[in-house]
């Protein structure tokens with residue numbers, strides 16, 4: 679039984695795209711708070727490596743993994759159902775898996791538009807829908823959608839990502855409209871620029887790096903660790919009356935011009 683507001687003991691948390699990057703750090707934070715973790719990704723070898731690291735730290739009983747393509751509706755149904763039967767009732771879903779694609783909008787192929795929308799937005803609908811089906815009868819649950827400052831701010835060459843993250847913001851509200859009455863809290867975390875594999879090329883780009891530092895009131899890139907506390911809060915009983923919010927974790931980027 680949980681002994682404090684932020685204790686996740688006894689809760690099963692599925693974090694999509696947790697084989698690396700932000701998802702991995704969020705999964706680590708939830709495991710550190712006591713949750714049983716289900717790691718997820720597409721690349722089985724990378725996932726197995728992350729699982730081995732987690733097992734060494736938290737023990738094999740509380741660490742599980744499942745690989746499937748988050749854009750494949752049938753695979754999501756099978757994956758969620760496997761977690762429910764093999765691991766236990768899902769208490770926390772973090773919709774984190776995502777990709778980026780940089781190209782001018784006039785040159786963008788519809789296949790690339792679709793791929794980014796499917797991975798960053800449709801995925802949250804698919805996983806959220808399956809998990810809500812089992813959370814609703816239980817009358818409790820936490821869903822955290824990982825958005826971005828691009829939920830609010832556009833930037834050239836990333837139109838599909840911007841559209842997907844803006845959509846994820848309103849999907850968070852739509853899920854709230856339908857599921858809050860069942861004691862399911864759905865919220866989004868909108869990270870600013872975080873140093874991960876996805877952004878490694880931007881960190882190495884001298885002029886972009888200087889622009890980020892100047893544009894961010896906190897004068898630095900975010901780290902994945904900056905997202906740990908907010909994720910634990912939104913996964914825990916400490917946020918039981920927080921519904922449909924987008925929490926910007928961006929060093930102040932979205933509140934200044």
Ligand code: NDP
Pocket residue numbers: 694695696697698699700701718719720721722724746747748749774775776777797798824825826827868869870871872873874875876877
């Ligand atoms: P990474 O590229 O480091 O990791 C992406 C994760 O998503 C991996 O685990 C990857 O699995 C998984 N994934 C991607 N596509 C699929 C798929 N089709 N099926 C299953 N799993 C998939 O990304 P980040 O950690 O940087 O980003 C994570 C989330 O945070 C994304 O939603 C991103 O938009 C968001 N974000 C990131 C920011 C940043 O600055 N980095 C800022 C704001 C938001 P595999 O290893 O198997 O490919």
